[in-house]
Amino acid sequence: MRSFRNRALCWALVSSLNAIAGAAGAQEVACESGAFYARLVKRYGETCMRDNPALQSRIEQATQGLYGGEAATKAWLEAIRDALRAQTAALPAPVAPGSDRYIAGLRKRLRDAIDFLADHREPGAALQACARLRTPTTSCPIDLDNFAPLEDSGDLIEENGCRDASEANAACRTVYETAVEIADSTLVARYTVDALHKPEREKFRAAMTRLGERWHAYLYDTGFQYWWELAGNRYLEEHCDNIFNWPMTRLLRKKCEHRTDTSGNPIGWRAVPEYHVVYLHPDVGAQYNTEEPHGDRLKPSLVFQWLGYEWWQWRGSKISKLRGVSFATTVSDNKVARTLGHGLQIRINEYAVSITSHGGKPALTLSLNLADKLSDLDEEWANRLKRISSQER
Amino acid sequence: MHYVFLIHGMGSSSTGWSKNAKKLIEDHYDKKAYAFLADFPLSDIKFVEINYNDIFDAYLDEAKQHAADLGSWGKLVKTKDPTMSGVLGRIVGIAAKEPAKSFLITHLADVAFFMATDLGWQVRARIAEQMGAALKDLKAKDSWSIIAHSLGTRVATEVLQIGFTGAPSLASFGKARFVMMVANTSYLLQELSPYNAGDVYTNIVYPARKAMGVCHRYINVSHELDPFSFIKRFDPPSTWGNGEVFTQKLYHPILLQAKDLTSKEVHSLEHYLRHPQVHTTLFRFLVDPAGRLGPTEREMKAQMDIYTNETLAAQITAAWRTSIAALRDGKFETAKEIFDTWEKFGALVS
Numbered sequence: 001m002r003s004f005r006n007r008a009l010c011w012a013l014v015s016s017l018n019a020i021a022g023a024a025g026a027q028e029v030a031c032e033s034g035a036f037y038a039r040l041v042k043r044y045g046e047t048c049m050r051d052n053p054a055l056q057s058r059i060e061q062a063t064q065g066l067y068g069g070e071a072a073t074k075a076w077l078e079a080i081r082d083a084l085r086a087q088t089a090a091l092p093a094p095v096a097p098g099s100d101r102y103i104a105g106l107r108k109r110l111r112d113a114i115d116f117l118a119d120h121r122e123p124g125a126a127l128q129a130c131a132r133l134r135t136p137t138t139s140c141p142i143d144l145d146n147f148a149p150l151e152d153s154g155d156l157i158e159e160n161g162c163r164d165a166s167e168a169n170a171a172c173r174t175v176y177e178t179a180v181e182i183a184d185s186t187l188v189a190r191y192t193v194d195a196l197h198k199p200e201r202e203k204f205r206a207a208m209t210r211l212g213e214r215w216h217a218y219l220y221d222t223g224f225q226y227w228w229e230l231a232g233n234r235y236l237e238e239h240c241d242n243i244f245n246w247p248m249t250r251l252l253r254k255k256c257e258h259r260t261d262t263s264g265n266p267i268g269w270r271a272v273p274e275y276h277v278v279y280l281h282p283d284v285g286a287q288y289n290t291e292e293p294h295g296d297r298l299k300p301s302l303v304f305q306w307l308g309y310e311w312w313q314w315r316g317s318k319i320s321k322l323r324g325v326s327f328a329t330t331v332s333d334n335k336v337a338r339t340l341g342h343g344l345q346i347r348i349n350e351y352a353v354s355i356t357s358h359g360g361k362p363a364l365t366l367s368l369n370l371a372d373k374l375s376d377l378d379e380e381w382a383n384r385l386k387r388i389s390s391q392e393r
Numbered sequence: 394m395h396y397v398f399l400i401h402g403m404g405s406s407s408t409g410w411s412k413n414a415k416k417l418i419e420d421h422y423d424k425k426a427y428a429f430l431a432d433f434p435l436s437d438i439k440f441v442e443i444n445y446n447d448i449f450d451a452y453l454d455e456a457k458q459h460a461a462d463l464g465s466w467g468k469l470v471k472t473k474d475p476t477m478s479g480v481l482g483r484i485v486g487i488a489a490k491e492p493a494k495s496f497l498i499t500h501l502a503d504v505a506f507f508m509a510t511d512l513g514w515q516v517r518a519r520i521a522e523q524m525g526a527a528l529k530d531l532k533a534k535d536s537w538s539i540i541a542h543s544l545g546t547r548v549a550t551e552v553l554q555i556g557f558t559g560a561p562s563l564a565s566f567g568k569a570r571f572v573m574m575v576a577n578t579s580y581l582l583q584e585l586s587p588y589n590a591g592d593v594y595t596n597i598v599y600p601a602r603k604a605m606g607v608c609h610r611y612i613n614v615s616h617e618l619d620p621f622s623f624i625k626r627f628d629p630p631s632t633w634g635n636g637e638v639f640t641q642k643l644y645h646p647i648l649l650q651a652k653d654l655t656s657k658e659v660h661s662l663e664h665y666l667r668h669p670q671v672h673t674t675l676f677r678f679l680v681d682p683a684g685r686l687g688p689t690e691r692e693m694k695a696q697m698d699i700y701t702n703e704t705l706a707a708q709i710t711a712a713w714r715t716s717i718a719a720l721r722d723g724k725f726e727t728a729k730e731i732f733d734t735w736e737k738f739g740a741l742v743s
Contacts, residue, residue: 269555
């Protein structure tokens with residue numbers, strides 16, 4: 001009985017191993033077959049890469065220690081360059097007639113990749129410099145796309161060859177094998193280039209998050225802009241050196257930045273403004289006028305800012321030290337004083353106060369949030385007084 | 394993995410706006426219909442929906458709130474001062490008017506806000522942020538592409554122009570494998586802009602081999618009856634890009650004809666993608682950057698036959714066809730004429 005069980009277990013084990021071996025064989029066939037491009041896609045896909053420890057190990061060796069500081073990076077770059085050169089020298093020579101130019105093309109790509117690694121010790125800084133130089137006819141010499149064997153190699157290797165295993169195709173298959181080996185080396189180089197770009201990508205992500213937050217703060221944490229103000233400010237930002245905005249830019253010590261190429265195409269991300277113009281801006285407020293009878297001194301008012309500026313500083317993604325001044329007219333339903341008063345509105349952070357003259361008599365108009373704040377304070381003080389007086393009793 | 398960003402056009406586009414377009418792509422991405430797809434499972438492609446419409450909505454909500462405050466507060470100020478009936482009163486009146494929910498506001502205001510205000514810069518930053526987040530795990534063998542529609546084509550153009558010339562640079566993710574512009578408004582909106590909006594034929598948004606340009610392929614899809622694509626159509630000159638775009642066959646224009654109508658929604662992304670010529674061009678470059686693979690003549694004919702039957706079965710009257718075709722006879726010199734045409738189109742498809 002025991003012997004039978006052992007034999008059954010043995011049989012099951014052998015069957016399993018055979019199944020695994022069969023599956024591996026099928027996997028190998030699937031990974032190493034098909035037209036050149038499809039073959040590379042499969043070869044570098046997750047499943048086939050998992051079954052290719054040699055290639056994985058090459059990539060791991062090439063990319064390890066990349067972020068180990070400047071000195072280590074330099075040493076690493078030299079090591080990877082030398083290793084790749086050695087591997088390139090060891091690659092088999094093409095054997096099929098007419099295949100030289102294909103293989104030569106692939107070799108050139110690999111050589112370019114190695115040269116790149118040798119020439120650029122600080123790719124992050126170099127990439128930034130390149131981005132600034134980039135124009136329709138000037139490219140950045142360190143683009144990732146210099147190392148894109150997957151994208152272009154199909155133009156170099158005929159897709160319709162080596163479809164069968166006949167003797168006649170033996171030479172063709174050898175060419176494919178050579179091409180795949182070169183593609184592997186280029187993939188390793190591409191991984192290293194990719195790793196070198198990672199810090200730049202992280203910077204990009206962080207910068208875009210901050211930029212988005214700042215634009216939001218600009219639009220909603222400074223004074224609200226009506227659509228005509230939005231349009232006017234966009235225009236002024238793009239013409240910040242014009243006669244209207246230039247003196248204010250200097251006076252407020254703000255930057256004037258709007259870079260374009262000769263056709264007017266924007267170059268790079270525009271910094272979020274640190275000031276804007278307020279014009280033809282109606283708002284509401286609460287006016288306090290001592291000229292009015294008792295009990296009728298505080299009343300609703302319309303505040304109309306004719307023209308003014310608001311400016312601030314950036315603290316991270318937040319608006320800080322928001323200030324503003326504008327010429328303003330206030331309108332309220334007065335009994336004694338004049339309805340209209342002209343003067344200035346002053347803004348400090350989110351609060352605004354207008355000081356206007358109504359026929360020579362001054363009036364104060366508070367933004368509603370400030371009036372709310374004061375009434376809250378009023379209530380708070382009243383409560384405190386109550387508490388104090390009750391304690392005294 | 395191949396990341397494909399989907400960038401929407403004008404109008405209300407909330408989260409999930411791309412569901413129908415993705416479903417349509419999935420339905421047609423069929424290796425039984427197109428054998429060349431056999432080696433390339435759709436699971437290797439990740440569609441990433443980009444949203445920015447909430448930026449316009451947030452502003453309109455804020456404007457509405459201010460208008461409501463001004464309107465109600467203004468009623469408490471019962472003055473008869475003549476100044477209030479002048480400039481000041483008129484501006485208060487405009488400001489107190491709440492934004493309507495008309496076609497003009499829900500669709501065309503998006504265009505105006507993007508092109509002429511700083512909301513456009515917030516949109517650009519938002520898109521770059523979403524792209525950066527999606528490409529966080531980009532590996533050496535991965536790639537990315539863009540499918541943009543209508544206003545989204547202009548938005549995508551600007552993000553690529555600014556992103557590739559900025560620092561930190563979008564170039565750190567490599568060039569896009571392809572950019573597919575559906576109902577491309579990038580040239581039209583440049584011409585409509587009140588400011589100098591640059592020149593889409595001389596910027597860096599063009600396809601090129603190796604390091605130049607921002608993508609390897611540029612697919613441009615338009616329709617003879619879509620007023621967002623036939624007015625000032627994107628039609629680059631031979632000098633476009635580095636001068637080799639046409640000689641190297643990196644630009645792929647597709648112009649659908651007036652008879653290619655399966656529904657009234659001639660401007661919708663789905664209507665465009667339904668056409669076999671459009672989705673097979675997309676599939677060619679989805680699976681192979683060089684686009685060498687593609688449908689056989691027989692496969693294409695079979696799909697075109699199905700499509701033609703759909704056009705014949707479409708619930709579209711002859712009168713409607715005449716009305717929409719008549720839009721092409723209008724004048725499109727001024728912004729007003731163009732906006733009027735779009736409004737008429739909006740009325741026809743609603």
